[in-house]
Amino acid sequence: MATESVRAIEAILMVADRPVEPGLLAQVLELPPARVEESCAALQASYEAEDRGFCLVRVAGGYRFQSHPDLAPYVERFVLDGQHARLSSAALETLAIVAYKQPISRGQVASIRGVSAEGVLRTLEQRGYVAEVGRDPGPGQAVLYGTTPALLERLGLGSLAELPPLEDFVPGPEVLEALEQGLRAESSAARGAGGEPSDAPPPPSEEGAQG
Amino acid sequence: MATESVRAIEAILMVADRPVEPGLLAQVLELPPARVEESCAALQASYEAEDRGFCLVRVAGGYRFQSHPDLAPYVERFVLDGQHARLSSAALETLAIVAYKQPISRGQVASIRGVSAEGVLRTLEQRGYVAEVGRDPGPGQAVLYGTTPALLERLGLGSLAELPPLEDFVPGPEVLEALEQGLRAESSAARGAGGEPSDAPPPPSEEGAQG
């Protein structure tokens, strides 16, 4: 029933300890890459149809076996050392900036976040989620950072192209309005305590003295 | 179709690095051991019936997935291709820790690296570069690892004393803490390990000052 090449893919993925690129599978099996992709898709479908406790997924540019997400409660109990340590929100924001803006220097990250990025970037580097990917050709030759395949694995994404588009997160008009309002209050309030926010220009200096 | 417990067994065995004892499965799944054995037998039969490229085998220690013997030629070609054999940075780090801090438990390695070390230690063990050198006398009797003469040979060193010194490198507080937790175990295990005296680990200077 199952063809030898499909079975061989199963066997190879069973001994692999990281995602295996379809190109490598194609080379080992002496098959066109398209056939490998087809076979993998067929395997994915069959595990799903049979309601297996594992699945075949494409992450970080390759295929790998993993436990089915449904069964997380059992696997968690077995794995004991929660290898999925959570990242701080600072780390996540930095990661988002690097993911969408790479290659990017530490200084650029810091200027987007408004705080120093050194510590967080080093933590992310230690975790293996970001790495130096080059040097800025300009003066100073700042180190440029990018994300790693390990991050894609952690995100469960096949490639960076699968990241949700950044445009999706650009704040809508209501947020923009709220922000504008807030900044307007900054300049108007100084004119007179408790005054209604208005489009008034910045305050004359003598009134500032009451603040 | 498949029951939850059977799927859970598949999930756990898929992520396990070593054979899993049926008793442990029974405990995690809160099932009588006999039921676990039954489920495993049913799984074995179903993979065979479906002509899968992998099989579920019972080895000394328990159950594990492995590639089907039929497909060894493909797996061999994959292995020989070598793309997946590069020493990962995780392996390099783990090896460094064992080399400089031996004898050391898996838990201590993990706490210095900040991530689980099980898979990597196993690979290094398989390769003959690290080996069990004793047991922690404390509760839990953790296995303690050390490097082997094969590693020294590979690195072209006459003895561990020839490892390049770390010099006056002062470890960060969290590393010190991880090491201190194991100092008692390390020192007593070093006595009990009974390794070649000439290969005794060089006492790294910064520990001498602090320990």
Added chain:
Amino acid sequence: MPYTVSTPVFEGPFELLLHLITREQVDLWEVSLSAIVDGYVALIDSVRADLDLETATEFLLIASVLLELKARRLLPGSDEAELDEELAIWEERDLLLARLLECKTFKDAAGALTRLMDAAGRSWPRSAGLEDRFAELAPDPLEGVSADRLRDAMRRLLAPRPQPRLNLDHVAPIRASVADAVAELAEELPRVGRISFARLTADLVERLEVIVRFLAALELCKQGRVELDQAGSFAELHLRWVGEGEPGDARAGEVVALDQVEEYVG
């Protein structure tokens, strides 16, 4: 009014501002600074036993940011606000708005990454690796690894891990010292003799620098080396060098006493 400390953790000034503006709808100018400071002191007193440093510093940061925002409006603005200056203020505001939007964008993107990680985190990869029967075949993973590389890996591991910390640069990004400004004036004024304060500070970009120059002028006046005159309220302020050293004598500045002159730094 007692100010209760409830601290969602703010990592930076933009995050704090975002929170204040979008969540709390705080009118920054309605918050009384003395109430905040009182509340802060009360907080420190009440939790002295087990002071959570992080909360305390976080709170201090919030107070400092508010202080900076308020202070900006107190600084000598111009009565006859020049168009350039006004434009600059609006430009500054637009810049701030753009940065807030960018900050919010990446905050939300980070949220999406978290959801991806949470979903992916429910699965564990197979990592058992090679079965023993194949292990011999694999090329040596230590190929090309030297003892020095082991040492380098170990040193990297032993390096102190960075602790997350708050950077307060934004609160006062400009560091200006009155002592430096006094020295500068003491060198410049003997050369020019008499000059208006506006001209003296025309090339300064930051308000803090203007303030510091002003304080420096007061300091020199106190030392009797400079005379200040102003025709009336809000009229142009002039400085005249009356200290030793003739105009053009650059060494005059060196004799100005600089002890007890304060530093204004972030």
